[in-house]
Amino acid sequence: MDRLALLAAVQAAEPAAAVDNAPQWPEASVPLARFRALAQKLHDDPAFGFDYPLSMTAVDWLADNRITCVYHLYSMAHRHTLVLKCDLDRATPSIPTVSDLWRGCEWFEREVFDLFGVAFEEHPDLRRIMLTDDWVGYPLRKDYKDSRIAGKPY
């Protein structure tokens, strides 16, 4: 599917999504309530064929008081890419897991949980992955302060 057809198909699959023909790859921003349903369609529908979890991460928009989860999905069959985004409330960020659709997302989500403090509902094994279990705070959040670091640590 070329990018415009892909955007139209995503829009048809989820009318609530805001699609954007971004310079590099097509993007779709979806409300939290519709996120899981759209992810399921993108994975299951052979016309989309998104079977490969290219990347999954989050961006902390401190000024806007939101955390955006960013999923880069790739299709081995069709060789197309879609950037799927979902905005979360920064105070209690929580989003359904997609680790049952893309198994690679299990560790991606654990990393985002560890470093951003985003909870993934129904994740099979939601523990910190990089830091120790008793670590306080989420280091990739923009307002993270560590008493051992005063400004730039080196």
Added chain:
Amino acid sequence: MPMNQTPQSKDALKTEEYWINMGPQHPSTHGVLRLVMKLDGETVLQIVPHLGYIHRSIERMCEWDTYPQLIHFTDRMDYLSAMMTNWAYVQSVEKSLGVVVPERAEYIRVMVAELNRLSSHTMWFGAYCMDLGAATAFFYGFREREMVVDLFEALCGQRLTYNYMRIGGVAKDLTEDFVPRVKAICETIKRAVDEYKALVSGNVIFQQRTKGIGILTPEAAISYGCSGPVLRGSGVKFDLRKDEPYSVYPRLDFDVPTGAAGDCWDRYQVRIEEMLQSVRILEQCINQLPGGAVQADVKAVRPAKGEYYARLETARGDMGVYFVSQGAAKPYRMKFRTACFNNLACLPEIGVGWKVADVVSILGSLDVVIPDIDR
């Protein structure tokens, strides 16, 4: 047991499951990786990898520095293919700036990347054979790797963390003896691969330790986001150099070797064949190498507001660099998607049901570099 008693059958024996630690200091984990394994006798029932022993929070550090200052962080991730992780990063910044890299620099990048792939695969070959108890092969692998590493030392002063790529080109032009030395390396590798095959591939013990062990199905490999030789070993013909081409790879003729069964043997074979393909690429690059500048004129590095993502095939697979720019001299958010992170994620699935010694074989065949996982 007294002589007059017959041994009990295994079913009648009372067995008990127990947990053991493999790592974080264990020679076969090639770094500080800890695997907690549930065993029944010698059989592995469950594997729980524990990561993060060398987590340095590179992504956070990247938010503190300007774009040109970040290059050296990237070669401290996958340090065995540092040229390519450097390249992945500078490629993402070049994309954001719209910089056109001089042709000579592109050829130099392809050459050092393929040389780095050779050094990485020869080292992996040695280390993997060592994991399986073949100590001699270790020295064979390191012998060829040394030639490449010496060449890199002459080129950029470093043997491991090169920091050779620059935004818009490379740090400096090739040394005068670079091309003859590459030719010598190509000839050596061709001869060496024959030796590897005679020494190891044909060895019955090696084959029994790898064939049919740790089977990764193509569906699982894709679902876990595996890439590189791990993905191709499972029979998925996917190589970013061919399928999402970058740099001058479309002008070069090479094959993408794949496996069929997805076992340790196939992953081994794919890497052995890849060495010969890298030699082919190098020989073509030598013939096509143009003259000219090696560095584009890059003024202020301030990518326009937006998001950028670059993909590059390192020796271990798909390296992705994703960053969010706010139009400043420093990135707002920098994310490195590294191949080993996803390649290791499949271990809890494919390692179960095998003996402890097979887990060593499977882990070795995945060729993980721990700093690449932990970042």
